[in-house]
Amino acid sequence: MTFLRILVFILAWLSTAALSAAPLVAVDVGHGIKDSGAISARGRPEFEFNRQLAGVLANALIDHGLAVREINFAGDIGSLAERPLQAVGSDFFIALHHDSVSERYLQFWEWDGRQASYTEVKRGFGIFVSAQNPDLATSLRCASTIGAVLRRAGFIPTPWHSRKHVPADAENGVWYYDNLVVLYRTTLPAVLFEAGVIKHREEELELLDPERQARMADALATGIAACLYVKEISVPE
Structure with missing residues (x-):
């Protein structure tokens, strides 16, 4: 059974799921108005990238039969600990970010x-989980599923994190990052997603492309839905 046939079967099954029983996904926009995060190669704050992708992802999750809880979409949450508190009662937590690089790897231009x-x-995406998360097994399963679907959609994980982080599923771009508050302070499965590197001049432009954002959001939503709806599934030959 190929991955594509499995995915088609899952999506067909999802179309029959009742909306009233839809899993609730907490979508957290990383950083905010005061702490805007990294600055892109063209001077744009990370928070703007995060918020834009979050809006596209929220719509994609709804299209995949999931319910959405918006966290920090206005950018006014100052405390990292407040984010997992607002996610209480959800079935899954995803924090959206865009990546940078250490100063020693930077060059300059006008x-x-x-x-x-x-x-x-x-350049490339990365997915982080915390070994301190109270439901590590589900976090890992969802992270690997998300990474696999992203790769099938043509997105490439960065191998850069091998310099600093222990791999959880390096092939699918999943790494351990244990001391992230939004991951270990949650009471539910959680991942932090780095969509790409905004310090990379070409990737910055790609990350701003609406069509690419839609494809990435669809892959994220597909992976999350497959993980949450189908924990154990018998796929027909």
């Missing part, structure tokens, strides 16, 4: 009349 920094050595 953009819009100003000096800006960029990198050429790091």
Whole structure:
């Protein structure tokens, strides 16, 4: 049974699920108005990337039969601990971020009349889980499923995290990051998703492309739905 046939079977099964029983996914927009996160190669704050992708993902999750709990979409949550508190009662938590790189790997160029920094050595998505999460097994299963669907959709995980993090499923871009508050302070399965590297000049433009955002959001939603709806499934030959 090929991955594609399994996925088609899962999606067909999902179409029959009752909306009233839909799992609830907490979508957390990383950073905020005051702490805007990393700055892209063209001077745009990470929070803007995170919020834009979150809106697209929320719609994709609903299209896949899931319910959505929006967290920090306004960018006004100042405390990291407040995010998992607002997710209580959900079935899954995903924090959306966009990645940067250490200063020693930065180069400089002139953009819009100003000096800006960029990198050429790091690009691609990454998924993080915490070994301290109270439901690590589900977190890992969902993370690997999300990563596999993203790869099938043509997205490439970065191998960069092998320099600093222990692999959980490196092939699918999943790494352990134990001390992230939004992952270990939750009471539910959780992942942190880095959509790509906004310090990479080419990838920054790709991450802003609406069609690419829609494809990535659909892959994320498909992976989450497959994990939450179908824990154990017998797939016909």
